[in-house]
Amino acid sequence: MSQTYSFALDVLLVSSAGLLALLSNRLTARTRVPAPLLVLIAAAVVVKAVPTLHAPPERIVVQLVTVALVLILFDGGMHIGWNRFRAAAAPIAVVGVAGTFLTAAGAAVFLYFAVGLDWYPALLVATAVSPTDPAVVFSVLGQHEIAGRSGTILEGESGANDPVGIALMAGLIAAHGVGVGPFEQVVIEFVLQMAVGGLVGLIGGRGLLWFMRRVPLPSESLYPLRTAVSAFVVFGVATLLHGSGFLAVFVAGIALGDSRAPYKLEIERFQSALASLGELVAFVVLGLTVDVGQLARSEVWVPGLLLGVLLAVAIRPLLVGVCLIPWPLDRGERIFALLAGLKGAVPILLGGAILDARLPQADRLYGIVVVVVVFSVAVQGTLVPTFARLLRLPMRSVQLEPWAFGVRLGAEPEGAQRLTVASGSAADGRRIEELSDLSEGAWISIVVRDDQLLPAREDVELRPGDEVLVLAPRELRESVRAVFSQPSGEH
Secondary structure, eight states, X not given: OHHHHHHHHHHHHHHHHXXXXXXXXXXXXXXXXXXXXXXXHHHHHHHHHOTTOOOXXXXXXXXXXXXXXXXXXXXXXXXXXXXXXXXXXXXXXXXXXXIHHHHHHHHHHHIIIIIOOOHHHHHHHHHHTOOOOHHHHHHHTOSEEEOSHHHHHHHHHHHHHHXXXXXXXXXXXXXXXXXXXXXXXXXXXXXXXXHHHHHHHHHHHHHHHXXXXXXXXXXXXXXXXXXXXXHXXXXXXXXXXXXXXXXXXXXXXHHHHTSOOTTHHHHHHHHHHHHHHHHHHHHHHHHHTOOHHHHTSHHHHHHHHXXXXXXXXXXXXXXXXXXXXXSOOOHHHHHHHHHOOOXXXXXXXXXXXXXXXXXXXXXXXXXXXXXXXXXXXXXXXXXXXXXXXXXXXXXXXXXXXXXXXXXXXXXXXXXXXXEEOOTTSTTTTOBGGGOTTSOTXXXXXXXXXXXXXXXXXXXXXXXXXXXXXXXXXXXXXXXXXXXXXXXXXXX
16 A cells, blocks of 8 residues: 555656646746746756755656657647748758758857867767757747748757757767767768658658558547657657658658648647647756756856857857858848747757766766756847847737637548738738639638638638638649738748
């Protein structure tokens, strides 16, 4: 019986901690301090204050955070989808790869010349702090979303630079140093991981879509589970083939994002919930590995703080800004994309890889990484809403919609499209009866404005942000979409 009570106590403590972590999002809405930071600090303080509580083994930490990242990246890819990714694919690829390398190089130069680290540990720390985490950005924006391409670029960059940073760190640790020979090894390993990961992700995403559409299951509750498990299959296959499993699940999510499949809405909501849970678990577990006493040492917090400031105001804005020059972003969008590159769970995970490598001064190096992340999230993160307001970014309100109304169909509704009226589109400011751009055989059946249903009468004037349900033959899909989309060349 004592074992039963002991287990019940453990369940109570873990569930209570999880509930508090979830409720921390309400505090975020008031203070603009990202919830992941609150969770990280709370876990670090608890492990320091309770002597009987110890950090989990490094292997368990890595495995738990890896599972969390698979869920986060897969959900991030689905949220972007192929259409949004295609519109910003080139800047995402350049910033995600070249921007990550340049950021790591710039940070390594600072650590070598200003802090006095040797080149190898300087490169390891710089690589660890180069990936970004847009989930932290969007958590402090609350119920608002960036409407321009900068939001897509930030999301896509993070999905790309997480695998890039992880692959680069793996190559550096395997090389055991710097030089011509190790450099070639790092390049070969990196190219192999990116190529294999991208290919497996694309094939896996298309294969998963076929699987979802062609193989029915006996219960609707099984469809989201199948998709989640399939994401881990993609990760495992890519990793065993010496590719980047993280890139593979991100690409698979993108390939799946805009495609229709049975119970797709339920799948998306389930994946979003898993990703949110994964983020909380990752920060809790990583917080348990943080030694507060180590962070208080001047040789840790001083270089960490300086590096965090330089990454926020100089290194990333200058070097990533060079990568974005070829693309005609609005001035405000460009500045926001450069200033909002916040750090998250991946840098701390990569810092843990430095600890695992048993390098000299590994605790100090890990502490520097943690200080950079804490500064980025606590200071830079709380300023993100101010940046967005001062730069007058196009924002759209994302209000919660707890009520839903829909119908179930036994066959795919091929002729139905749910579209949003974009500012400057052919439909913007025109009455439904005036939409001569719509081909014959296409008609609007539902209009949603400010979370309210409107009758789709001919005299209803459409406004930017209105959601419409259009019924049309499948061959008219692209022409119908064009009526409500932003004209090409405008951003």
